[in-house]
C-alpha cells in the first residue's frame with residue numbers, strides 16, 4: 001500500500017505522562033512521527049497534540065484507533081479539510097542583506113523579530129509546503145540556525 | 157473517620173468483592189501489608205515469586221470472570237510481576253496489580269528499589285497510575301477496577317509511593333466512575349447488524365470463527381444458540397476451547413497452526429467468516445493472503461482497533477459479543493433456512509472423515525494424546541484444565557473434551573511457560589469445588605515450581621500432570637522439522653526427581669510409566685488434599701500434528717511426519 005502523509009489532532013486529558021503514552025505508542029508499534037506539538041487548550045483540562053505522520057492507509061487507521069484506546073484520550077481527528085501552519089525561527093548573520101531577508105520573510109507571513117549586534121532573528125508561519133520552499137530560499141543567506149515549530153492544524 | 161492510604165487499598169479490595177489476593181511483601185508495600193494483617197475481608201496468599209502472584213490472580217480471573225488482584229513491592233518485586241502483566245494483557249484478562257513505590261520525594265533519585273513502574277508497564281497494561289496525592293487514591297482504585305473489567309478487559313497497574321500509603325485522609329469509596337475520555341461501546345450498530353444478517357442469509361458456506369472474546373463476554377450460551385438456529389458450522393481458536401462444547405455436532409475443532417484438518421479447510425473454503433471475538437492472530441491465520449481467501453468477513457469485536465488491523469473487513473461491528481449475538485439471533489431466527497448450508501456441512505464432514513484428529517496409540521509407552529483423552533474420560537466436565545506452553549499445551553487443546561467456557565485456561569497470546577501452575581492455584585481459589593489440573597511439560601513446570609510450597613502451605617490441592625518427554629519438546633519439534641535435527645539446547649535429559657521434589661515441599665509425587673499407573677495416580681491424586689506432581693514418561697519424539705509451518709497457508713498442513 002502507498003504511504004500517505006496525515007495530520008492527526010489528539011485531544012488528551014492534562015495529566016502526567018499522557019504525552020509519554022502517546023509517543024510510546026508510536027515507538028512501540030513502529031509508527032512514524034514527522035513532527036509533534038502539544039499545548040494546553042485554554043480554560044479546560046485538556047491539551048491539544050498535533051502529530052504529522054506518514055504511513056499506508058491501514059497504518060493510519062490503526063494509529064487513530066490505537067490512540068483512541070488510550071484512556072486519557074478524548075478525541076482523535078484525522079484531518080482532511082484543514083488549515084495547517086508551521087512556524088519557523090531562523091538566525092542570520094547581521095552581515096547579510098537585512099532588506100532582502102525581511103522581504104523574503106514577508107512573503108511567508110513573517111519578518112524580522114529581533115536584531116542584535118551580530119545577528120538577526122526572523123519568524124515565519126505558513127503552510128508546510130511553503131515552509132519547505134522558504135527553507136530552500138533562505139540557503140543563499142547562510143542561516144546560522146533554524147528552529148522549526150512543527151505542524152499545527154485546525155479542521156475547517 | 158480518617159484512615160491511611162494502605163487501609164484505603166484494603167477497603168477498596170473488599171468493596172470490589174475480591175475474596176483472594178495474591179502477593180509478596182517488601183519495603184515499599186509494607187504499609188499495605190500491615191493493614192492486610194489487621195483485616196479479615198479477604199484472604200492473602202503468599203506466593204513464592206511475584207510472577208506467580210500475578211499468574212495466580214490471572215487464573216482466578218479467567219476461572220471466575222471476576223477481576224484478579226495481585227500485590228507486589230517496588231523495584232524487583234514489580235519487575236518480577238511484568239511477565240504476569242504482559243501475559244494478562246495479551247489475553248485481555250482483567251487484573252488490578254498494586255505495586256509499592258519509593259516515597260514521592262525519592263522518585264527520580266535512583267533511590268533504593270526505585271524503578272519506573274508506569275514507564276515499564278505502559279505497553280503491557282490497559283492503563284496504569286502513579287498515585288501522587290492521597291486524595292486521588294479512592295478514585296484511582298475505583299477507576300482501576302472499572303477499567304480492568306469494562307470494554308476490552310485488561311490489567312491495570314496502580315503504583316503507590318510509600319508515603320501515600322502511610323498518610324491519613326478521608327475515605328469515601330466512589331460508587332460511580334466518571335472518566336470523560338473512556339466510554340467503551342457495548343451495543344453493536346443496528347444498521348451494521350442488519351447488513352451482517354443479510355450477508356449470512358446470502359452465504360452458501362458461512363463459518364463461525366470463535367475467539368477468546370466470546371469467553372470474556374460470557375457469550376458461550378448465545379453463540380451456541382446462534383449456531384443451533386442457523387446450523388452454521390464453527391471453529392474455535394486456542395482461546396475459545398470449550399465455548400461450543402466438544403460434542404456439539406457443529407463444532408469442527410480448533411483452527412490454526414495446530415488446528416485439525418477440517419477446521420483449517422473450512423477456513424480456507426468458506427465464503428463468509430463470522431468472526432466473534434477473535435483477532436486474526438498469526439498462529440491462527442498462517443499466510444494472511446491465503447487466509448479465508450474466498451470469504452467476505454463479518455468481524456464482531458469490542459475493540460475497534462482489532463477490526464481491520466490484519467484483514468479487510470466487509471461488515472465491521474463494534475460491540476460486546478453477547479449483545480451483538482443476541483441481536484443477530486433475534487433478527488435471523490425466523491428467516492434462516494438451515495437446509496441452505498447442508499451441502500457445506502457435508503463437505504466439512506467429509507473432510508473430517510478424511511483426516512480426523514487422530515494419533516497412533518502404543519502399548520509400550522504412554523502417548524501424550526492418550527494421557528489427555530484419558531483425563532478427559534476420568535474427570536471431563538468436572539475439571540478446570542490449565543496449561544503451560546509447548547507440545548503438551550497443544551495436545552491438551554486438541555484432545556481434551558472441553559465442555560464449557562472458562563474450563564480451559566492457558567497463555568495464548570504471550571505463550572508464557574511457567575503460567576500453568578500458579579494459574580491453577582488461582583483457579584482453584586476461585587472455584588474450590590472443581591478439580592484443577594495443570595497439564596504441563598518437564599521444561600515449563602520448573603519455571604514456577606516454587607509454588608509447590610505455596611500450594612502446600614495454603615492447602616490448595618491442584619494436580620500437575622507433567623507430560624515428560626525429556627525435551628523442550630515444541631522447540632525440539634521445530635528443530636526436527638526445520639533445523640535438520642540439530643537439537644541445540646533442547647535436551648532435558650538432566651532431570652530433577654519430580655516425585656521427591658513434590659514431596660520435599662509437602663506435596664505428593666507419582667512416577668508413571670504405564671496406563672494402569674496413570675489411572676491409579678490420577679484417581680489417587682484427586683482424593684488427596686495435597687498438591688500433586690504426576691510425572692508421566694511419554695515417548696520422547698512425539699510431534700504435534702497437524703502442523704501449518706509458520707507463514708504457510710492454512711490448507712498446507714503437515715499431516716504426517718515419517719523419519
Ligand SMILES: Cc1ncc(C[n+]2csc(CCOP(=O)(O)OP(=O)(O)O)c2C)c(N)n1
Pocket residue numbers: 544545546547548549571572573574596597598599600601623625627628629630631
Ligand atoms: C518463558 C518462555 N521461555 C521460552 C519459551 C519458548 N518455548 C516455547 S515451547 C518451549 C518448550 C517447552 O518445553 P516443555 O515445557 O517441556 O513442553 P513440551 O513442548 O516438551 O511439551 C519453549 C522453550 C516460552 N514459550 N516461554
Ligand SMILES: [Mg+2]
Pocket residue numbers: 546597598599623624625626627628629
Ligand atoms: Mg518437555
